[in-house]
Amino acid sequence: xxLRSRRGTSPLPTAHHGTDLLGRCIVFAWALVVGALxxxxxxxxxxxxxxxxxxxDCHRGIGDPRVTPPAEKFPQDIHLAKGILCQDCHGGDPRxxxxxxxxxxxxxxxxxPKHQAIPQLCGKCHSNAAYMKKFNPxxxxxxxxxxxxSVHGRKLREGDQKVATCISCHDVHNIRAIKDQQxxxxxxxxxETCGRCHGDAKYMEGxxxxxxxxxxxxxxxxxxxxxxxxxxxxxxxxxxxxNHGATPPGVDSVANVCGTCHSLTADFFNQSPHKKAFxxxxxxxxxxxxxxxxxxxxxxxxxxxxxxxVCVNCHDPASAGYQKAAAIRTSLDELRGAVQRAxxxxxxxxxxxxxxxxxxxxxxxxxxxxxxxxxxVHRFDPVAIRNLSDEGVQVANxxxxxxxKAMDDLRFRHRGLWISVGIILVAIAGxxxxxxxxxxxxx
Amino acid sequence: METLANSxxxxxxxxxxxxFGTMAVWMxxxxxxxxxxxxxxxxxxxxVAVPWKPAEVKTNSGKIFKFGSQPGMLVKTxxxxxxxxxxxxxxxNCTVQYREEKQDIWCACHNGxxxxxxxxxxxxxxxxxxxxxVNVKGDQIVVSKGA
Numbered sequence: 001x002x003l004r005s006r007r008g009t010s011p012l013p014t015a016h017h018g019t020d021l022l023g024r025c026i027v028f029a030w031a032l033v034v035g036a037l038x039x040x041x042x043x044x045x046x047x048x049x050x051x052x053x054x055x056x057d058c059h060r061g062i063g064d065p066r067v068t069p070p071a072e073k074f075p076q077d078i079h080l081a082k083g084i085l086c087q088d089c090h091g092g093d094p095r096x097x098x099x100x101x102x103x104x105x106x107x108x109x110x111x112x113p114k115h116q117a118i119p120q121l122c123g124k125c126h127s128n129a130a131y132m133k134k135f136n137p138x139x140x141x142x143x144x145x146x147x148x149x150s151v152h153g154r155k156l157r158e159g160d161q162k163v164a165t166c167i168s169c170h171d172v173h174n175i176r177a178i179k180d181q182q183x184x185x186x187x188x189x190x191x192e193t194c195g196r197c198h199g200d201a202k203y204m205e206g207x208x209x210x211x212x213x214x215x216x217x218x219x220x221x222x223x224x225x226x227x228x229x230x231x232x233x234x235x236x237x238x239x240x241x242x243n244h245g246a247t248p249p250g251v252d253s254v255a256n257v258c259g260t261c262h263s264l265t266a267d268f269f270n271q272s273p274h275k276k277a278f279x280x281x282x283x284x285x286x287x288x289x290x291x292x293x294x295x296x297x298x299x300x301x302x303x304x305x306x307x308x309x310v311c312v313n314c315h316d317p318a319s320a321g322y323q324k325a326a327a328i329r330t331s332l333d334e335l336r337g338a339v340q341r342a343x344x345x346x347x348x349x350x351x352x353x354x355x356x357x358x359x360x361x362x363x364x365x366x367x368x369x370x371x372x373x374x375x376x377v378h379r380f381d382p383v384a385i386r387n388l389s390d391e392g393v394q395v396a397n398x399x400x401x402x403x404x405k406a407m408d409d410l411r412f413r414h415r416g417l418w419i420s421v422g423i424i425l426v427a428i429a430g431x432x433x434x435x436x437x438x439x440x441x442x443x
Numbered sequence: 444m445e446t447l448a449n450s451x452x453x454x455x456x457x458x459x460x461x462x463f464g465t466m467a468v469w470m471x472x473x474x475x476x477x478x479x480x481x482x483x484x485x486x487x488x489x490x491v492a493v494p495w496k497p498a499e500v501k502t503n504s505g506k507i508f509k510f511g512s513q514p515g516m517l518v519k520t521x522x523x524x525x526x527x528x529x530x531x532x533x534x535x536n537c538t539v540q541y542r543e544e545k546q547d548i549w550c551a552c553h554n555g556x557x558x559x560x561x562x563x564x565x566x567x568x569x570x571x572x573x574x575x576x577v578n579v580k581g582d583q584i585v586v587s588k589g590a
Contacts, residue, residue, distance in 0.1 A: 231569035261567045264554035353477070357512035364514065368537045371552040414478070421474055428463065435459065439452065 046075035053094040054102045055086035073174040076182075082135055089113070089121060116156055118165040119144050146245040153245075162203070169193050169243075185243075188227055190236040191217055198237075216294035235261070254292075255285035262286075268378035281314075300336060303377055304329030327382040331389040335373055338396035339366045345403030352410050359402040366396035490587030493517055493527075497579050500525065505541020505548065508586070514538045515575060515586060520559050521546055527586040528561045529573035539572070548572065 049056050049071070059071035074080055079088075087094050091108030093101055103109045113121050123144035125131055132139050147153040147166075155163040167175075169184060176183035184193040191214055197203055199214035217223055217237070225234035240257050241248060249257045259266025269275060269285055278285055289310040290298060301308040304325055305317070311325035342363055349356045369392025376385050488511035495517070500506065505518040507530055516530035518541060528548070530539050537552035547564070548557040555566035562571045578585045 225569065229569070233569055262553065263566055264552075267554075358509070360512040361509050361514065364538055368552060371535055371537050375553055417474065417477070421470075424470065428467070432463065439456070443452070 047077075047080045049075055049080070050085065053085065054097045055090070055092065055094045057097070058099070058102075070173045073172075076174050076176065078175055078177050078180075084125075088125075115161050115165060116159070118167055119147055119153070119156070122166045143244040146242075150242065150244065150246045151248075162197075164197060168197070187232045187234075187236055190238055191223070194237040213293045216291075220293060220295045221297045222295060251282060251284040252279075254287055258286040265375055265378045268376060272378060272380045274380055298374075300329065300332045300374070303332065324380065324382050328377055328380070328385050331382070331386045332370075332373060332377070335366070335370050335389040335392045335396070338393045338400070339363070339370055342366065342396040342400040342403060345400055345407060349403050349406035349410065352407075354406040354410050356403065356406050359399045359406070363396065363399040366392040366399065368392075369395065489589075490585055491515070493584045493586055495584065496582045497525070497584055500584070503543050503546060507538065507540075510575075510586065516541065516548065516572075517577070517584065517586065518548070518559060525577045525579065525584065526559065526561075527575035527577045528557075529575070531572075532568055533563065533570045533572065534567045 049060075056071050056074070059067050062068065070086075074086075079085075085094065086092070087108075090113075091105075091110050092103050093107045093109075096102040096104075101107075103111070127141050127144045129141045132141050143166075148157070152164045156165060170176075171184050178185050180186065181188075183189065195214035198209075199211055201211040204211050222235045225231040226236055238246065255266050255269060266286075275285070278288065289302065302310055305312055305322055309325065309329070311321065315321035315325060343360075346356045346360050346363060350360070369388055373385055373388045373392065376388055379385070491508070491510050493506075493508045493515075495506065500517060500519045502519050502523050503521045505516050507514050507516055509515070510529070514530035516528050516539065518526045518528070520526060528539075531537075532539050532550035532552065532555050534550065534553055534555050537550050539548050539550045539555070539557065541547075542549045546559065548559070548561070549555070550557075550566070550568065553567050555568035556564050557568065557572055558564050560571070561574050563569070573588075575586045575588055578587070
């Protein structure tokens, strides 16, 4: 009785209360963890603005949308994270809350920098190797120098007020590290950054350059690799044009630009008779056949003498080049056909459960040969291409024979299986009849 | 008496019929499974013993071996360490090869170059080679996925 009464009044939790308390503890712990994560995430994303800074306090508190954006955007800025504040770019005295004192030109206040002055303003720190090393010992400090060699920089010096400066590509008061996925300079965002001007026909009026480049680039194999395959090394605007020194590659430098990645094809092209011919005709290598911004995945139809082939743009049917193009295409078609035929039968055999892994492994020799042949097309040497494709065709045909053998073997096994099953079924039927006969005789 | 015999015979017939029926299903099921091809082509291979003994692999060399129906590469670095990679170039799937003179892994199709950690260092390959785990068990070298 005493025990019961003690239980009834005990402040200690019962089993039910225990579960309830445990549940509450878990919920509380989760709330703490989630809260901490949110807090930490928030801190990582946005820095806390300093207290007692007249620039920030006024710009934030004034409530005028013309002046609040700098203070509103600044928490995301990498400069704040590194301790670089308003006065470091704009001058003035942030400790003084009297506008006459805080924004006093005598205290270096420059207000909103003029468009033309921005590169030099950023360069005050970013071109100072000793200063920048404090933040990152390997950081580049030649950006402004390079910018001045770009079309943007040259036009800025000529007094163009619309041309891009540092803040056009890096944003302003919301400047992020280049590895930040939100940065305007993050590889997948570069096309939008450049496209803000270069895709705007109205803004670009007067510059006499195409404004369909962004739309074209978005159809390219490079854009697909960058955005769909997640290959951040795939080229976007700045990879071919340069970033701070952005300039369109000249006719004589296109092959070098494409060749930074496609080095073998560039080497082949440089060894080919087209090198001299293109130079004589003023044609840019690579882009004359593959286009520039809308480079699509090349197919074998690009070479040859039919309507889709680019060779016929220059070579007429009576020319030796035309015959060479036809021969090259024949070699490609033969090899591709042989590889497809062999791969098809091996796939069917594998799908049907036959062991053809060795043949599939060896067929790689032919697919490699096909890829090498396609690259070698850039030498425009039909004999070299024929030699390579013949090697591949030989391997592919051998593997096709193995596929045929595997399928024959499969058919033989199927026949054997059906015959065995038939014999077993006949035996079963005979057995059933025999049992019935015995039953009848007995019954 | 006859009723009893009939019911006993019926029971035996039932047992036999059920038995034969089950046996027929038991026999036909694997036959049908055999005749209907599997949905997935090739089973995934998790590990393979390469056809060379550790002593047969010379320093500063790379050898291609069969990993399922795909090529793998066993590399013995100039420092004598054994490493293995998928020997398929990450650009367009050509088979890569070891270059002794340059001590790197090279794809002849488009001049893609990888270092001896499998990292793509130049040319068009977009990402490193898949790395495999190498275990030496006595005289046997076993390469497995999931390094």
